[in-house]
Amino acid sequence: MAIKKMDAKAFIEEKIDYLKESVGREKAIVALSGGVDSSVAAVLAHKALGERLQAVFLDDGLMRQGEGEEVKSVFAKLGIDLSIKDVQREFFDALKGLIDPEEKRKAFRDTFYKALGIVVKESQAKFMIQGTIKADVMETKRGVKTQHNVLEQIGVDPSKYGLKILEPLVELFKPGVREVGRVLGLPAEISERMPFPGPGLATRCVGECTPERIEIVRKAHVIVEDEIKKAGLKPFQAFAVLLNDRGTGLDAEGNRNFGNIVVVRSIESKDALTGTATDVPMPVLKKISERVVAEIPSVTRVLYELTGKPPATIEYI
Numbered sequence: 001m002a003i004k005k006m007d008a009k010a011f012i013e014e015k016i017d018y019l020k021e022s023v024g025r026e027k028a029i030v031a032l033s034g035g036v037d038s039s040v041a042a043v044l045a046h047k048a049l050g051e052r053l054q055a056v057f058l059d060d061g062l063m064r065q066g067e068g069e070e071v072k073s074v075f076a077k078l079g080i081d082l083s084i085k086d087v088q089r090e091f092f093d094a095l096k097g098l099i100d101p102e103e104k105r106k107a108f109r110d111t112f113y114k115a116l117g118i119v120v121k122e123s124q125a126k127f128m129i130q131g132t133i134k135a136d137v138m139e140t141k142r143g144v145k146t147q148h149n150v151l152e153q154i155g156v157d158p159s160k161y162g163l164k165i166l167e168p169l170v171e172l173f174k175p176g177v178r179e180v181g182r183v184l185g186l187p188a189e190i191s192e193r194m195p196f197p198g199p200g201l202a203t204r205c206v207g208e209c210t211p212e213r214i215e216i217v218r219k220a221h222v223i224v225e226d227e228i229k230k231a232g233l234k235p236f237q238a239f240a241v242l243l244n245d246r247g248t249g250l251d252a253e254g255n256r257n258f259g260n261i262v263v264v265r266s267i268e269s270k271d272a273l274t275g276t277a278t279d280v281p282m283p284v285l286k287k288i289s290e291r292v293v294a295e296i297p298s299v300t301r302v303l304y305e306l307t308g309k310p311p312a313t314i315e316y317i
Helices: 005-023 036-052 067-077 088-095 101-123 134-142 174-184 200-204 211-230 282-295
Strands: 028-031 053-059 082-086 127-129 237-250 256-268 299-304
Touching: 005 036, 005 127, 005 174, 028 036, 028 101, 036 053, 036 067, 036 127, 036 174, 053 067, 053 101, 067 082, 088 101, 101 200, 200 211, 200 237, 211 237, 211 256, 211 282, 237 299, 256 282, 282 299
Parallel strands: 028 053, 028 127, 053 082, 256 299
Antiparallel strands: 237 256
């Protein structure tokens, strides 16, 4: 469902009524990642439930740099108190030794809901508000990739985790979610930000996700977003990927260094179901490459990907 500007207000009113009726006098919880979808779902739920909503940020160690504190600050201004739970150890333990993309996604999903289930039990909440959107469901049903937040479609019973799931955005694609966010008064730094996958940087780390490898791709991601923004480009998504491979390079003293390879990906898309590579000017790509190898000594090579969707997916795993 695409939302026209004039329809967004009616959509918001409808979903507020839906959440009020569904939750009743009980409490609900929302897991905020700082992405557009979970943020819009959180604001909708707060308008419907007020203090009966608990917002939590699961710090899984797979988010963007400084994500937790930044999100906490933004939502404090909206009157939503956000608690941050450090669950990094649990996630890295679950991902240890895993290489296969689907195994990594399933491990993330199980760890996410187990961790959230503990928070739900402590809060005595009976419902979880989730920012699932239409593209998540469609890709999971088509077998493109398993989205961690699409449970019933992949045969997972939410009650296994002690949760009842409510999905107020499930009929919308990303443009509709953004429009709802604007009408709700979300700042542009949230409503207009590029999509970020639920499993975070685990989807941009090919091979095993160790804290050290995730930190490499996190630093590279900051550089990519920074240079893309400086160039005035506004792609649907732009990010860095760490390959599970090596390439020979030379350090500052001219010594041989067999280091990591980072891929830069920038995609144009309307609904995340299809996409084409952004025509990024060569000077911008060169600047990104220079910064990545200079600021991340373990990286020796930087590549730019041109593959569209299909045949590739936007994310790497």
